[in-house]
Amino acid sequence: MSKHSKDVEALVVLEDGRSFEGESFGAPGIAYGEAVFSTGMTGYQETLTDPSYRRQVVVMTAPHIGNTGWNEEDDESRQIWVSGLVVRDLSRVESSWRATGTLDEALKRQGIVAVQGIDTRALTRHLRDRGAMRVGLFTGEEALRPVEELVRLVTQQPRMAGADLAGEVTVDEAYVVPAEGERRYTVAAIDLGIKGMTPEQMARRGMEVHVLPASASIEDVLAVRPDGVFFSNGPGDPAAADEAVALMKAALDRRLPVFGICFGNQILGRALGFGTYKLKFGHRGINIPVRDKQTGRIEITAQNHGFAVDAPIEGTSSTPYGEVEVSHVCVNDDVVEGLRCLDRPAFSVQYHPEAAAGPHDASYLFDRFARLMNDGKGAQNA
Known part of the structure; x- marks a missing residue:
């Protein structure tokens, strides 16, 4: 079972016990879902607002996410549907002339928990080897709880198989x-x-x-x-x-x-x-x-x-x-x-x-x- 440091800010915990330490962005709190990865180099806004991602935590394989910011024109539906988001590096600035805000602001506004600063390459390889699985994102004090306890919380969540969404x-x-x-x-x-x-x-x-x-x-x-x-x-x-x-x-x-x-x-x-x-x-x-x-x-x-x-x-x-x-x-x-x-x-x-x-x-x-x-x-x- 993985252990984490005492001052961790955010934790990504998979149902098989693998965990990754990172930094919180977006909304604070806890998020559960099926961990899946997306290989798109662009289009994170369209991905997050795609209703097909309902009850899923999306891991972006592209290392740098958020550089084009956020704008209302590119939303594919009325809201963000992902349960949570995991990225390696969140862009510190938005550099598109079309941007009306940042990815971080959009996630906060809609209450979506996100984690950055983890090795998404290692996480993606793990999901490719073991398959998509349930995951929890834990931030703040929740991330300080024992990993074994967090794994139990994750395994209590419903699976995607059999879900009518x-x-x-x-x-x-x-x-x-x-x-x-x-x-x-x-x-x-x-x-x-x-x-x-x-x-x-x-x-x-x-x-x-x-x-x-x-x-x-x-x-x-x-x-x-x-x-x-x-x-x-x-x-x-x-x-x-x-x-x-x-x-x-x-x-x-x-x-x-x-x-x-x-x-x-x-x-x-x-x-x-x-x-x-x-x-x-x-x-x-x-x-x-x-x-x-x-x-x-x-x-x-x-x-x-x-x-x-x-x-x-x-x-x-x-x-x-x-x-x-x-x-x-x-x-x-x-x-x-x-x-x-x-x-x-x-x-x-x-x-x-x-x-x-x-x-x-x-x-x-x-x-x-x-x-x-x-x-x-x-x-x-x-």
């Missing part, structure tokens, strides 16, 4: 993001933890986006007379998201064009009859290579997921909704990164084509969704 992050009431220019399509977007850039990307392509709560029924979806249905990213275990799976099946039954990303990909997988499983340490960052099996093209993608779809990578699979193929695969570990239905107008990817923050290699997927809806309109008019 979409209802904790979804919008309370439906809202509309109008199309830019001429409205060509109407989309019902199911908010399982949606990021703000996603409906913006669709709006730029002439889509009027009706963002609906995760509790929406198929009747709520049909009420907006959609040309297509979108299932967003989100937190938690897809094996626990039965309500979203039922809605996905209802959309597939009606042959509505469907596009899912991240959590939405896992929901489509479950609706088709595939299982899901927890990854050892997940994919989180903006530099993860994915191969499009149809074109052979390698896309550098933004990702944030700890679960994956269990489907055969080669060939097609027979499902209640016809034949389905795996369309994309992670180059690093052969994890399923996309599904394409051959007998239904539906497809999904495991990564984030809205690129907030991240590369724009996959933005064409919104155009693919538009073509799918256009084809659906043609079939209706035939």
Whole structure:
């Protein structure tokens, strides 16, 4: 069991007993969550405001965090969702002309506990070897308690497996993001933890986006007379998201064009009859290579997921909704990164084509969704 010095200011304690001493910033106090690491060199604000990070403590592998400050324009949702933040070096100044404040101020304002000054390289290597695990951040007098006692507190926290969290992050009431220019399509977007850039990307392509709560029924979806249905990213275990799976099946039954990303990909997988499983340490960052099996093209993608779809990578699979193929695969570990239905107008990817923050290699997927809806309109008019 690790020991700590008597004058430690902050302590990061993992459930297996490994601990790291550091310095407190952000809000003082205690934070619990699942320890995960993100490999993005930039985009910490988009990461912290991504609802998919609900109940997680994010370890940033980039050594210098906070240098671009904080501004309201780059928030991806209404608040910071991470349980806590761990970095090696907090920038002492913000150097972006767009900054309206600092990272430290934003964390304090929203009550988010953070720790700096630890060896995030060693922590990341530990999580890669042992897997994502529960963690506690302890600051001030709480950090002076015996490590054994703090480990007991950490192990009393719920695990991510089995967690149904979409209802904790979804919008309370439906809202509309109008199309830019001429409205060509109407989309019902199911908010399982949606990021703000996603409906913006669709709006730029002439889509009027009706963002609906995760509790929406198929009747709520049909009420907006959609040309297509979108299932967003989100937190938690897809094996626990039965309500979203039922809605996905209802959309597939009606042959509505469907596009899912991240959590939405896992929901489509479950609706088709595939299982899901927890990854050892997940994919989180903006530099993860994915191969499009149809074109052979390698896309550098933004990702944030700890679960994956269990489907055969080669060939097609027979499902209640016809034949389905795996369309994309992670180059690093052969994890399923996309599904394409051959007998239904539906497809999904495991990564984030809205690129907030991240590369724009996959933005064409919104155009693919538009073509799918256009084809659906043609079939209706035939």
